Amino acid sequence: MLSASELADRLARDAEAVCRHYLSAGRRAGNYWIVGDTANSKGKSLYVHLSGPRAGRWADAATAEYGDLLDLVRETCGLVDFRDVADEARRFLNEPRVSPAQSVPAASRRSDAHVDPLVDRPAGERAKRLFQMAQPLGATLADSYLRQRGILRAALHPALRFHPSCYYRELKTDETHILPALVAAVTDPFGEITGVHRTWLDPDGDSKAKIDDPRRALGGLVGNAVRFRFPTRGPVPVMVAGEGLESILSLAHVMPGMPMVSALTANHLAAFRPPNGCLRLYVAADADAAGRHGIEGLSRHAQSLGILPLVLTPELGDFNEDLRRLGPGRLIANLSAQLAPEDAQTVLSV
Known part of the structure; x- marks a missing residue:
């Protein structure tokens, strides 16, 4: 029985056929297959290397996801267990190849015996x-x-x-x-x-x-985030947005009255969409170049919407490091000096 890497290598030898089968909404562009995402949407965010030493490797610029063709099979078919992923890959490898003109979407080529309840979702x-x-x-x-x-x-x-x-x-x-x-x-x-x-x-x-x-x-992930104490209805006049999950959770620990979001990466922080009714947007900083890119991008977007962006900066590398090494009292004191007075009075807590 083929191992995971052997299955991925076998798929990579016929990368274009894999793409035509599982990503039928895409198209070939030079040595790449271009498509919107792993859900087989139209677009140009995801690209798959079709030849050369990286044949079969793919990346999605919008979500920061990446992997090989075995990962692509898992994502496009909505499979969770590796056994199911391997079975689907073996089934594809054992099927006779068709020419590009004959290629049809994956959903229409699967027999009922192989349909997973999450396929094509x-x-x-x-x-x-x-x-x-x-x-x-x-x-x-x-x-x-x-x-x-x-x-x-x-x-x-x-x-x-x-x-x-x-x-x-x-x-x-x-x-x-x-x-x-x-x-x-x-x-x-x-x-x-x-x-x-x-x-x-x-x-x-x-x-x-x-x-x-x-x-x-x-x-x-694009435009969305992990949300904490965030209302799904009504305006959100003041909130915090940041990159890392643990950094935002550290702020939530000492600011229990403040709605917050973690966008997870700097690129996704820059792409976050502030809610309606937002007046002040605190952007939690991380002390690295990528973090500055996210802060600047989100700040520009907020200003274009008439929202006041205010940057919160940690004393150390990030707010979780501040919480662990300096303690909640020191973290609260640092934040108090950066928040608008009306916000500091209502959200900070030991």
Whole structure:
């Protein structure tokens, strides 16, 4: 039986056929296959290398997702278990090839015996299913992990859950893992889940899992975010937006009255859409070049909407480092000096 890397290599040998089958809404452009996303939408965000040493590798510029063709099969078919992904890849490899003119969408070529209940559903629905499979955060390994980071009330946030056996595959090796994970729901302005963010954890400790990439996102992130204490109706006159999940959770720990969002990456922070009725938008800074890009992009967008952007800066590398090393009292004092007086009076708490 072929291993994961062998399956990926076999698929890469016929990368264009794989793309025509699973990403039929796309088109070839030189040595790339171009399409909107892994849900097979029209567009130009996702590109797949069709030849050369990177044949079969793909990346989505909009969501920061990437992988090989085995990952692409998993995403396009909405599969969760690696066994199902491998079975689908083997089925494709055993089918006779058709010419590009004869190529038809994947959904119409599957026999009833191979149809998965999530096949051809949008990425947001696949993310929603994963979040629904997770359990409440309280008294779990994920809760313990966050407490070790100084975040003591994370279980109060419905956007966070714990999955005890979340599938993970290393891109550079054959290794596959079933690991516990902190799962965060990415939602749109109406509270609908569009994606999830996973932080895989060490089952024997209170740290992240010892894998190459312990954080990954799935689904639609652009313009959306992980939301904390965020109303789904009515105006949000004042709020905080930032990049990292733990950095925003650290601010939420000492600012329990403030709506907040974590956009997860600097690019997605720049693309975040502030809610209607927002008057002041605090942008939580991270001390790196990518973080500055996100801050500047979101600030420009806020100003174009008539929203006042105000930057909150940590004393150390990020707000979680401030919380852990300096303590909540010092963090509150630092924030008090940066918030508008009316906001400092209503949201800060030890």
